[in-house]
Amino acid sequence: MASTVETDLSRPPDTYVDVRTQELQINMGPQHPSTHGVLRVALWVDGEIVTRAEPDIGYLHRCAEKIGESVTHVQYVPYTDRYDYLAAMNNNLGYCLAVERLAELEIPEKAQYLRVIMSELNRIASHLMSVGTYGIDIGAFTAFFYAFREREEILRLLEWICGARLTYNYIRIGGVMRDAPQGWVEDVQRFLDWFEPRMDEFNQLLTHNHIFVERTSNIGVITVEQAHDYALSGPNLRGSGVRWDLRRDQPYLLYDRFEFDIPVGTGIKGTVGDCWDRYWVRILEIGESARIVRQALAQMPKEGEVMAKGVRHLAFKPKAGEAYTAVENPRGELGYYLISEGGQISYRSRIRAPSFCNLSILEALLPGTMLGDSVAIIGSIDIVLGEVDR
Amino acid sequence: MTMTLASAGSIESAVAASAAGSGFWLTTLLGLVLLLGFVALWPMFAIWLERKVAADFQSRMGPMYCGGFHGWLQSLADGIKLAMKEDLIPRDSDRFLFWIAPAVAFFGVFAAFIALPIAEGWQIADVDLGLLFILAISSIGTLGIVMAGWSSNNKWSLYGAMREAAQLVSYEIPLSIALLSPLLVVGSLRLGDIVAFQSAADGKSLIYWSGNGWFALYSPWTLLAGVIYYISSLAECKRAPFDLPEAESELVAGFHTEYSGLRFSFFFLEEYAMMFIVSAIGVLVFLGGWQPLPWISIDFAALGFLGKLVCVGVVLFKAVFLVWVQIWLRWTLPRLRIDQVMVTGYKYLTPLSFLALVMTSLCVHCGDRVIPTLF
Numbered sequence: 001m002a003s004t005v006e007t008d009l010s011r012p013p014d015t016y017v018d019v020r021t022q023e024l025q026i027n028m029g030p031q032h033p034s035t036h037g038v039l040r041v042a043l044w045v046d047g048e049i050v051t052r053a054e055p056d057i058g059y060l061h062r063c064a065e066k067i068g069e070s071v072t073h074v075q076y077v078p079y080t081d082r083y084d085y086l087a088a089m090n091n092n093l094g095y096c097l098a099v100e101r102l103a104e105l106e107i108p109e110k111a112q113y114l115r116v117i118m119s120e121l122n123r124i125a126s127h128l129m130s131v132g133t134y135g136i137d138i139g140a141f142t143a144f145f146y147a148f149r150e151r152e153e154i155l156r157l158l159e160w161i162c163g164a165r166l167t168y169n170y171i172r173i174g175g176v177m178r179d180a181p182q183g184w185v186e187d188v189q190r191f192l193d194w195f196e197p198r199m200d201e202f203n204q205l206l207t208h209n210h211i212f213v214e215r216t217s218n219i220g221v222i223t224v225e226q227a228h229d230y231a232l233s234g235p236n237l238r239g240s241g242v243r244w245d246l247r248r249d250q251p252y253l254l255y256d257r258f259e260f261d262i263p264v265g266t267g268i269k270g271t272v273g274d275c276w277d278r279y280w281v282r283i284l285e286i287g288e289s290a291r292i293v294r295q296a297l298a299q300m301p302k303e304g305e306v307m308a309k310g311v312r313h314l315a316f317k318p319k320a321g322e323a324y325t326a327v328e329n330p331r332g333e334l335g336y337y338l339i340s341e342g343g344q345i346s347y348r349s350r351i352r353a354p355s356f357c358n359l360s361i362l363e364a365l366l367p368g369t370m371l372g373d374s375v376a377i378i379g380s381i382d383i384v385l386g387e388v389d390r
Numbered sequence: 391m392t393m394t395l396a397s398a399g400s401i402e403s404a405v406a407a408s409a410a411g412s413g414f415w416l417t418t419l420l421g422l423v424l425l426l427g428f429v430a431l432w433p434m435f436a437i438w439l440e441r442k443v444a445a446d447f448q449s450r451m452g453p454m455y456c457g458g459f460h461g462w463l464q465s466l467a468d469g470i471k472l473a474m475k476e477d478l479i480p481r482d483s484d485r486f487l488f489w490i491a492p493a494v495a496f497f498g499v500f501a502a503f504i505a506l507p508i509a510e511g512w513q514i515a516d517v518d519l520g521l522l523f524i525l526a527i528s529s530i531g532t533l534g535i536v537m538a539g540w541s542s543n544n545k546w547s548l549y550g551a552m553r554e555a556a557q558l559v560s561y562e563i564p565l566s567i568a569l570l571s572p573l574l575v576v577g578s579l580r581l582g583d584i585v586a587f588q589s590a591a592d593g594k595s596l597i598y599w600s601g602n603g604w605f606a607l608y609s610p611w612t613l614l615a616g617v618i619y620y621i622s623s624l625a626e627c628k629r630a631p632f633d634l635p636e637a638e639s640e641l642v643a644g645f646h647t648e649y650s651g652l653r654f655s656f657f658f659l660e661e662y663a664m665m666f667i668v669s670a671i672g673v674l675v676f677l678g679g680w681q682p683l684p685w686i687s688i689d690f691a692a693l694g695f696l697g698k699l700v701c702v703g704v705v706l707f708k709a710v711f712l713v714w715v716q717i718w719l720r721w722t723l724p725r726l727r728i729d730q731v732m733v734t735g736y737k738y739l740t741p742l743s744f745l746a747l748v749m750t751s752l753c754v755h756c757g758d759r760v761i762p763t764l765f
Contacts, residue, residue, distance in 0.1 A: 024545060026545045026546075032642060033638050033639050033642060034639040034640065048728055048729075135724070136639055137639050138639075138724040138725060139630060139631070139633070139637065139639060139723075139724045139725025140722075140723065140724040140725075141444070141448070141721060142444075142447050142448050142721050142722060145448035145449065145450065146448070146449075149449055205722070206724070209723070209724060211631055211723055211724045211725070211726055212724045214726075214727075214730060215724060215725075215726070215727055215730075370727060370728065370729065371549070371640055371641075371728075372634075372637070372640050372725075372727040372728060373727065375639055375640050
């Protein structure tokens with residue numbers, strides 16, 4: 001789209017101004033501080049204005065789905081940790097639910113409560129990471145460290161119960177790895193008492209900061225139609241005002257036993273579905289997750305099995321058939337589709353990764369925004385490249 | 391730093407003094423050496439301070455090991471590391487410009503220190519137009535940054551350079567106009583005179599204590615000018631929330647993306663030295679210079695050499711305080727977008743600085759300090 005400035009032909013030739021403005025093609029990523037991993041976005045820019053954007057993915061491709069067709073079901077659980085590595089518990093959960101549906105396993109109640117607690121704690125940690133790094137995208141460093149300080153406490157709790165800080169492999173087919181250690185439940189409660197006031201501090205520092213609001217409101221507006229067209233899910237969908245949450249609308253585990261709200265974007269600071277709304281939905285969801293954890297801790301039976309009988313061996317074979325389960329990952333609907341022929345290994349294993357679908361809307365959102373906005377928009381979509389590329 | 395012998399404050403008298411063989415060149419040379427030492431050491435301290443303050447804000451410790459006490463030698467270690475690094479020049483860059491850009495950037499700031507008094511008469515060159523000289527010469531540093539961004543042959547660097555240029559032209563205006571308000575009252579561009587005016591104990595202060603008239607407290611208009619000056623000075627030295635030329639989340643590292651080693655460290659020195667310069671000017675013009683308190687005037691000239699040392703301490707303390715505020719803002723505020731930066735500069739700061747200027751000139755004309763009584 002090169003354009004030439006009209007030259008005035010009535011003037012003598014030596015005063016012609018030959019100014020050509022040309023669109024600049026610029027690579028954001030794969031090595032760029034704010035593409036959250038190894039995303040490459042090819043940007044066509046006119047000065048500071050982005051005219052075209054093409055996300056380019058695949059730098060982190062690890063044949064995730066093919067591995068699911070070459071190792072046994074039990075062996076595959078640790079692999080699921082690596083896809084959305086910020087919400088590994090939820091990934092474990094999604095896969096285990098799919099296998100359990102195939103095998104028609106009955107999961108002990110205590111294990112179900114532990115699964116809820118773990119996936120909600122993991123959701124808090126994941127959202128903290130998301131809002132903290134979003135602060136960095138906008139240029140506020142300190143908020144990031146505040147978020148990390150809180151996340152660290154969650155990681156400590158998760159490490160205590162399963163020995164790992166990032167890739168847990170805690171939720172297993174048939175239940176969970178082991179029961180909560182002594183004192184863990186009380187410590188989670190103490191953590192929640194400490195944590196909830198901390199979010200007010202965080203909101204003061206970042207959420208309601210005038211510059212932050214100016215940078216994020218009315219930017220990257222996703223309408224409801226767009227959100228449906230691009231199959232968005234999770235906070236990105238809810239940020240546009242759609243009250244859709246799999247935990248309520250398609251309950252799995254014991255989510256129908258808890259009371260919680262589903263926050264949606266209302267356009268307090270600008271338009272419904274702008275970057276600030278998506279960010280605000282995540283902040284509110286942190287509080288809702290804390291509510292769920294509190295209720296689950298109160299309801300959880302003190303004693304009980306945490307593992308169904310007869311699945312703790314590698315040769316575990318589910319029945320033949322196919323199953324699709326979807327769980328509400330911090331980033332949206334995480335689906336696992338499995339076809340089993342009755343053997344130890346899946347015939348087909350397919351992952352519906354929320355980040356992958358959410359990412360696709362970048363192409364529609366970025367044109368017309370400024371370079372600084374494009375960073376804000378990519379950050380507000382909150383992608384994890386491990387899951388996008390699989 | 392040393393005392394200049396050019397007491398009359400003009401180049402002619404300096405030349406005359408040197409012709410008289412009174413050691414002008416020797417003192418100037420010594421002063422320049424001391425200045426170079428200060429300009430090299432100050433950024434080390436400032437970087438260490440920034441890291442510790444940032445760590446404090448972020449509930450971390452910051453550097454703790456190097457040197458034993460709170461990592462006080464960390465900056466030196468980093469400096470040595472940078473000096474030992476390979477001097478990389480990208481193959482497709484404009485080699486000469488790439489090579490000279492850090493020097494140009496650093497030169498402007500270094501030269502600005504020459505006219506900066508830290509006590510009455512304590513400066514390398516007592517220039518009559520001191521303030522104008524500092525403003526003019528420190529803007530040359532921007533040229534170095536634009537050169538760096540252009541010569542790197544990197545699109546992100548180019549963006550950084552263009553943003554720096556755009557930012558400079560939009561913030562140099564309110565900054566200069568804001569400085570005009572106190573100048574109107576004093577009637578001199580010599581920094582020593584401006585401080586002397588603020589030192590005179592004649593009850594000029596806005597808060598009607600028996601005191602001296604710091605321009606931050608002199609009248610609402612000079613206070614407004616002071617605030618505008620401080621905000622614009624943040625943009626001048628590329629500090630948050632105006633750190634767009636090197637916005638690392640947008641432009642990788644902005645204009646110094648391709649720089650490494652010693653050349654990179656020159657940009658660092660430039661930035662921190664610039665922070666000191668703008669803070670020191672803020673102190674000298676708006677915060678009473680070497681007067682420690684706004685309501686007491688101390689006649690330092692009567693105290694001799696020790697009095698001068700106290701002056702230096704006071705100026706350094708206030709300047710470091712303003713630098714600390716810059717650090718505080720950087721680690722608290724998010725970054726503005728480039729159009730918001732422009733809007734802030736052109737739509738708010740420039741008209742407000744004109745308002746301050748017009749009101750101050752009316753006040754000066756009418757002989758009042760707060761409200762012009764024209765009728």
